[in-house]
Amino acid sequence: MDFSLTPEERQIRDTVRAFIEKEVMPLEPEVLRNEREGRPGLDPDVLRDLRAKARKSGFWGINTPEEYGGAALGPIMSAIIAMEIGRTFVPFSFGGSADNILYAGTEEQKQRYLIPTIEGERRSCFAITEPGAGSDARNIRTRAVRDGSEWVISGEKTFITGGNEADFVMVFALAGEHGVTCFLVDRDMGWKSEPIPTMGQWGPASLVFEDVRVPEENILGELGKGFELAMQWIGQGRYMIPARAIGSAERMLQMAVDYAKIRKSMGQTISNYQAIQWMIADSQVEIEAAKWLTLYAAWRVGQGLDARHASSIAKLNGAVMANQVVDRVLQIHGGMGYTKELPIERWYRELRLLRIFEGTDEIQRRTIARNLIKGHARLGLIGE
Secondary structure, eight states: OOOOOOHHHHHHHHHHHHHIIIIIGGGHHHHHHHHHTTSOSSOHHHHHHHHHHHHHTTOSOTTSOGGGTOOOOHHHHHHHHHHHHTTSOSOOOOSSOOOGGGGGSOHHHIIIIIHHHHTTSOOEEEEOOBTTBSSOGGGOOOEEEEETTEEEEEEEEEEETTTTTOSEEEEEEEOGGGOEEEEEEEGGGSOEEEEOOOSSSOOOEEEEEEEEEEEGGGEESSTTOHHHHHHHHHHHHTTHHHHHHHHHHHHHHHHHHHHHTTOEETTEEGGGSHHHHHHHHHHHHHHHHHHHHHHHHHHHHHTTOOOHHHHHHHHHHHHHHHHHHHHHHHHHHTHHHHSTTSTHHHHHHHHHGGGTTTSOHHHHHHHHHHHHHTTSSOTTOTTO
């Protein structure tokens, strides 16, 4: 069993780390200043320039198939790259990607939605959550009623990431007796969005559909097969959430180590105190555990194996880990950690979201327990 990266994989990791340190991290003071003044952390033109530089370096469409101009680096390298990006709080991601379920579209849909999204010409959002149907996605109330060659959609979605910026939405609605169906709906077809203020920098939206007419050809996948598509969307990226959290936790832990070695209290640096040492040690152990759980889930995806159980474990563990680490790092920094002079309080607010979106802690525990109880997963088997 070989846990080492290949020379090519190490080179990719190191190149990404160098890019983040040289091009992205220097923007952190600007991001903090913009956010404190009520503006978006990163100006769209700055993000566009960063992505252009990344594309010249070969980082475009990290997990996008080569036939669509992507790098197709696979799940494990995608997770490792997410860890590197997570080392900064600048809202940056490499461009050239699109929602995985858009690949299920017809050739016409790919030309209208998939390819423009990969090229950065269009922006999408995924809308399944409703005021009365959060983790319970089967309780969708948004309706789609057929009217000739069109479907008329009415309902409300909430906490939709990217909902304010998107020009089209993949919306899931109950199409009568056919069941849940996914529709591709352009903003100019009539849906509206409103921002939802949050404690962190995540800017979700509520989407309102009032008799929005959508042509039959805008059904994504098959009529009545929307729930399966939704689970594919949710399941594929779940291991990426702890991956980015690992990068954040590692960066913050290094900040804590560096601070503990220079901060003096009662005549000596606080790094000499057992209480501080234990917080540092526990954080390192938890980060390493999260890292290998996450990479294992990514490996299963790459092998074409069922990764749902492993991804739930990785997501639950990684989200809890990140919150525990940022809390310790703030504690080690004392009053300074609580101020806005340092980015720790920002990370504190941002990472709290991880325990809620893409499946709450409670939902992950429910999934893990049910898989064991029903025999879908078994204990004590390595490599299966």
